[in-house]
Amino acid sequence: MPFSSLGLSAALLKALADQDFTVPTPIQEIAIPAILSKKDVLGIAKTGSGKTAGYVLPILMNLQQTSLVKNRHANVLVLVPTRELAEQVKAVFQNFSKNLSQSVKTLAVYGGVSINPQMMALQGINVLVATPGRLLELLNSNAVHLSSIETLILDEADKMLNLGFKDDMDKIISLLPPERQNILLSATLSNDLKNIHQILLRDPVVIKIEDEENSLDLIKQLAYIVSDEKKGPFLRYLIHHHEMKQVLVFASSVHQVDAIVNKLRKNNIDAKAIHSKKSQGSRTESLMLFKAGKLRVLVATDLMARGIDINFLPFVINYELPRSPKDYIHRIGRTGRAEAPGDAISLVSPNELDHFGVIQKKMGKQVEIVDSETINQKN
Incomplete structure (x- = not known):
């Protein structure tokens, strides 16, 4: 199955070709159409299976059909457990968004570095990739707002729950609009993940690629x-x-x-x-x-x-x-x-x-x- 059969735009197909992506991985085949249809998704697949591109591509496609919010009101929130993953996810968004007719601004925010440059860079943000602790600091400073979030992604959700981010995530989720798309991605399906899946996801498309x-x-x-x-x-x-x-x-x-x-x-x-x-x-x-x-x-x-x-x-x-x-x-x-x-x-x-x-x-x-x-x- 080629990427062209999944409903992606010509600009995204060109970005895929430029980066030598030829055929979608198993999780991408299912996740891309589901996310394009604004459905909630639970994706379980090993690291390296293409989960990130599997949500980045359809989210960028959906954003092209949206009137993008400015002035520190992000449209998409991606929560990740580490700074390194935050930068990695940001890079994927930026690499695939180069040819889009409507520009998409992506920013990664995390602790361990000065908060002031991040606060300044939040102006005009569309996709915010964040670790929970730093996001809460920015919210407490009114540097960013979550009232316009249309899509929430928990990437590496298994690790986030194991690392004790639950209280932070509860606070963040309480600030999000109740009507939104939710996407949970994980390498494994733990009991903690099952619990948050039942709370967050509404009639989700469940994708489990058991090829580890x-x-x-x-x-x-x-x-x-x-x-x-x-x-x-x-x-x-x-x-x-x-x-x-x-x-x-x-x-x-x-x-x-x-x-x-x-x-x-x-x-x-x-x-x-x-x-x-x-x-x-x-x-x-x-x-x-x-x-x-x-x-x-x-x-x-x-x-x-x-x-x-x-x-x-x-x-x-x-x-x-x-x-x-x-x-x-x-x-x-x-x-x-x-x-x-x-x-x-x-x-x-x-x-x-x-x-x-x-x-x-x-x-x-x-x-x-x-x-x-x-x-x-x-x-």
């Missing part, structure tokens, strides 16, 4: 049993042995991320950290360098990975296992994308073996496990 496990076929998984004290040296061995030029390493805490980066740098391996304690400028620069292939190792917490979207990332390493099997799938799903194979390596300490067994059972796949002590790390 199938997509794992492109990923070569391998695990090594490594004691905690030997994980650092073994990580460096893997980077050198496999001649890794671009590798994303996951750790479970800010402290551990910084410790890994410091050790890598001391051993002359170019690495940077990305986590919630880093300034926005630092995070943006690290992500930009990594995506451009100019940074060898990026070490991240799970939350920060939500803005890391790279089609041909060759290596992912779990320095520690995540608590949730779903987070494990999300982590390794950073590689093996766009039909390109990738390698996912997990460093599993002896006390993590039982938990790794649970992850494999939930994933429905057995992973080869090698004792690192049997490997000659001097070669």
